Structures are given as C-alpha cells and as structure tokens.
Amino acid sequence: MTFTLLQSPDSxxxxxxxxxxxxxxxxxxxxFQMLSVAIGWQMYDLTHDAFSLGFVGLAQFVPMVLLTLxxxxxxxxxxxxxxxFLCQIIEAAIAVLLLLGNLAGWLGRDQILVAAAIIGACRAFEGPSSSALLPQLVPKAILQQAIAWSTSAGQTAQILGPSLGGLLFSVGPAFVYVTAAIALLVAGILTFLIQMERITRKLEPLSMSSIFSGMVFIYRRPIILGTISLDLFAVLLGGATALMPIFAQDILHAGPxxxxxxxxxxxxxxxxxxxxxxxxPLKKAFGSTLFGALFxxxxxxxxxxxxxxxxISLVALVFIGASDVVSVVIRSSLVQLQTPDEMRGRVNAVNSLFVGTSNQLGEFESGMLAGFMGAVPAAFIGGVGTIAVAGLWMYLFPSLRRLRSLTEK
Incomplete structure (x- = not known):
C-alpha cells in the first residue's frame, strides 16, 4: 500500500x-487475534471447562487495568x-514457547494462562506507546488521515486474524504459533527500522504526582474528558455485537x-x-459529526x-462498524492534538483503559441484560442507551458539541 495521501513538504x-x-x-x-483464537481453542480442548476459557480472557484483560498508570x-x-519493538519481540518469544509446548507435550492450563497474561501485559505497554508514537511520524496537518490509516490496520487485523487463526489451527496448532511468531518478528524489525526526529522531552521526577498526572490532565480539560468518557459509556451500552451467537441461532435461524x-x-x-x-478527512463541524456518528x-x-x-442484520452491523470508526478517528485525533508530547503516553494509557473497559464491560452488560430479558430487548435498549448518552454528553460538554477544529481548547 502506498500512502500517497501523506503529501506535505515534510521529509x-x-x-x-x-x-x-x-x-x-x-x-x-x-x-494477537490469531493467538487469541488458538489459545482459547486449545484451552477448551485441553480442559473442556468454560471457567478456564473465561480465565484466558481475564488473564489478558487484568494486566491492562493494573498496568495503566x-x-x-x-x-x-x-x-x-x-x-x-520490545513488546513485539516478547510476544514472538511467547508464540515460540507455545509452539515448543505443543510439540513437546508439556503445554497445559497453567502454561496457557501464563502465556495469556504475558501477552496481555505486552499489549498493555504496546498500545499506548504505539498511539503516542504516531504523532511523531507525521506532521499535525495530516494526523487525522494517519489515524484513519492506523485504524484501518486494526480493522484489517480483526478481519484476517480470527479467520486465519482458525484456518491454520484446523491444520495444526503449531502452524498458528509459527505464523504468529514470524509475523511478530517482522513487525518488531519494522518498528526498529522506523526513523524519526529525536524529541527532547521535559521529564518530571518520578513521583505519585507524575504517575497520576495523566488523569489530572484529562480531568482539567473538559473536551478531552468528554471525549474519552463518551467512548466508555456509549460503547458500554451499545455492546449488542456480543449477542451475535444468540441472534444467529435463535433469531435469524442461521448456521455457524x-x-x-x-x-x-x-x-x-x-x-x-x-x-x-x-x-x-473531515474539515469542520467535528463536534456535530462525532455526535451524529453516535446517533x-x-x-x-x-x-x-x-x-x-x-x-438487514448485516447492513446494520456494517453501519455499526462504519459509524464507530468516525467516532474513533475524531476522538483519537482530538486527544493526540490536544495533548503535549511529554504527556501523550499517560493520556493514551488512560484512553486505552477506557476503550478496553468499554468493550469488555459492554459485552458483560449485554450478556447480563440478555439473560434477564432476552437478546432482542437487551440489544434494543443498548442502542437507545447509546443515543441517550450522546444526548446527555451534548448537554454536559457543550464545548465538545460546538467543536469546529481539532485544536480548539
């Protein structure tokens, strides 16, 4: 892919x-998507225990929460x-260990959980660092476009990763781990080869105040606070996609x-x-576009x-994904452009926690609500809830609603 859109006087x-x-x-x-499929499948294949399967997800999620600050x-x-680079190399090493455990026959429940936890910890470091790195690679004028391309990378992975992981696992678990290890090694090499101008940051002395300064920074800036919290609560209530197995089988009467x-x-x-x-790229009326996407x-x-x-269900799901990206690109661009470079790591770490929490808890909320009242009412209420949150945030954060430029304070 050639990024011809990145035309600027920059080098x-x-x-x-x-x-x-x-x-x-x-x-x-x-x-990561491939390894998640392989680890989950192999855990259930070894234990036939739903609780062990749940612990895999928990092992990946907990490090993100504990390590945020x-x-x-x-x-x-x-x-x-x-x-x-270091995170990608460690993840590649874990894939190799999983491969060796498969071939030697010593891979069991505990080893899989440890591997999942290490991968989760690596992703906890890699995500905010990668997000904070992006503004150093392109000029501010095209950051929104760069974030859109970066978002496309994640979506491409969500499409290819699970299907490729499942296909390779059907041939043999070793094929998944070998492929993932090679891909992560190549990813690490490419990251290491990235060239960028060295930025001298004003480093604060390590203290409790500096550790929590990311949260303080967000709290004191209503536009950033409104942006990050909007994702948490809107997506939290709109997690109907977690109910897809129920809809596929019981509502649409279709197969796997x-x-x-x-x-x-x-x-x-x-x-x-x-x-x-x-x-x-969007040029103006960012606030109204953001809330419009949520509606x-x-x-x-x-x-x-x-x-x-x-x-009809597929069309609705396509619109769910498309509208979510509009929101993601605006919110990510806003956070990156309004955060000084020396604070981007801490602010992106909090943002990653909010995004991850909204996705995980959103699936939990949808599942619990569906258990009490059925999948259709739960999903419908989730959609209504998203619109209600968008309306409430328009009232609570008028500066976000009126936002016309991503650099407005």
Whole structure:
C-alpha cells in the first residue's frame, strides 16, 4: 500500500516510517487475534471447562487495568519505538514457547494462562506507546488521515486474524504459533527500522504526582474528558455485537457460517470508512459529526436488534462498524492534538483503559441484560442507551458539541 495521501513538504523518511509503522501494527494486531483464537481453542480442548476459557480472557484483560498508570509513565520517559519493538519481540518469544509446548507435550492450563497474561501485559505497554508514537511520524496537518490509516490496520487485523487463526489451527496448532511468531518478528524489525526526529522531552521526577498526572490532565480539560468518557459509556451500552451467537441461532435461524459473516461485517464497515476518512478527512463541524456518528451507531444497533432478516442484520452491523470508526478517528485525533508530547503516553494509557473497559464491560452488560430479558430487548435498549448518552454528553460538554477544529481548547 502506498500512502500517497501523506503529501506535505515534510521529509520523505517520515512517510517511509509511517508505512513501516502501519505494516508493523497490522502484523502485530493480526498475530494477537490469531493467538487469541488458538489459545482459547486449545484451552477448551485441553480442559473442556468454560471457567478456564473465561480465565484466558481475564488473564489478558487484568494486566491492562493494573498496568495503566505504569505504562503511560514508561511511554513518556523512554523511547516509544523501542518499547513497541520490545513488546513485539516478547510476544514472538511467547508464540515460540507455545509452539515448543505443543510439540513437546508439556503445554497445559497453567502454561496457557501464563502465556495469556504475558501477552496481555505486552499489549498493555504496546498500545499506548504505539498511539503516542504516531504523532511523531507525521506532521499535525495530516494526523487525522494517519489515524484513519492506523485504524484501518486494526480493522484489517480483526478481519484476517480470527479467520486465519482458525484456518491454520484446523491444520495444526503449531502452524498458528509459527505464523504468529514470524509475523511478530517482522513487525518488531519494522518498528526498529522506523526513523524519526529525536524529541527532547521535559521529564518530571518520578513521583505519585507524575504517575497520576495523566488523569489530572484529562480531568482539567473538559473536551478531552468528554471525549474519552463518551467512548466508555456509549460503547458500554451499545455492546449488542456480543449477542451475535444468540441472534444467529435463535433469531435469524442461521448456521455457524452466518455467525462468521456477522462477526466480520462490523470490521468490514469500519475498514471501508477508515479508508474513506484517510482520503477525505473531515474539515469542520467535528463536534456535530462525532455526535451524529453516535446517533447512527445507536440507530443501527436498534435495527440489528429488531431484524429477523440476515441481510438487514448485516447492513446494520456494517453501519455499526462504519459509524464507530468516525467516532474513533475524531476522538483519537482530538486527544493526540490536544495533548503535549511529554504527556501523550499517560493520556493514551488512560484512553486505552477506557476503550478496553468499554468493550469488555459492554459485552458483560449485554450478556447480563440478555439473560434477564432476552437478546432482542437487551440489544434494543443498548442502542437507545447509546443515543441517550450522546444526548446527555451534548448537554454536559457543550464545548465538545460546538467543536469546529481539532485544536480548539
């Protein structure tokens, strides 16, 4: 892929570095999706225990919560490129260990949980460091486009990773771990080769105040606080996609193939929209566009809840993915542009925690609500809730609603 959109008077090596960054992020995210599929399947194959399967997800999620303040501080004090490189190499090493455990026959429940926890810890460091690194690779004028391309990397991984992981696992677990290890190694090499101008940051002395300064920074800036918290609560209530297995089997009366297509549909919509935004970036009325995207997200979720036709459900899921990306690109661009470089690691760490929490808890909320009142009412209420949160945030954060420039304070 040639990033011809990155046309500016800036030096060519920055464009080349962004290309390396994009490929590295795509390979790393795809490998993570592949490993998640393989680890989950192998855990259940070994234990036939649903609780053990749940612990795999918990092992990956807990490090992100526990390490949030630490990873942000690390990303602001050290070379972010080297942090991402080190995380990718450690993840590759874990894939190799999983491979050896399979071949030697010593891989069991405890070893899988340890591997999942280490991968989760690496992702906890890699995510905020990678997000904070991006503004160093491109000029501010095209940061929104770069974020759109970066978002497309994640969506590409969500489409390719699970399907590729499942396909390779059907041949043999070793094939998944070998492929993931090679991809992560290549990702690490590309990250190491990224060239960028060295930025001298004003480092605060390590203290409790500096560790919590990211949260204080966000709290004191209503636009950033409104942006980050909006994702948490809006996505928390709109997690209807977690109920896809129920809709595929009981509502749409379709087979596993339909579930696979349904899981792919939001990522396809997101990928298409991220490419559109990369070539046709938003120029004005960012606030109204942000809230408009959330209204579309809520309405699409309600349509998905009420649909009894697979085609209509797929269209709704595509709109869910596409509208979510509009929101993501605006929010990410806003946070990056309004945060000084010496604070980006800590602010992105908090942002990553909010995003991860909203996705995880959103699935939990949807599942619990569906258990009490059924999948259709739960999904529909989730869509209504997203619209209600968007309306409430328009009232609570008027500066965000009236936002016309990503650099407004």
């Amino acid at each position: 060519i090596h920055r464009h080349s570095s962004f290309t390396k960054f994009w490929i590295s992020r795509t390979l790393s995210s795809t490998s 630490v990873v942000g501080h690390v990303a602001d004090r050290f070379d972010r490129r080297k942090i991402v 193939w339909a579930l696979g297509v349904m899981r792919t549909a939001p990522a396809v919509g997101a990928l298409v929209m991220s490419i559109v935004l990369a070539y046709f 579309v997200f809520g309405l699409a979720t309600m349509l998905f809840a009420l649909s009894t036709n697979l085609l």
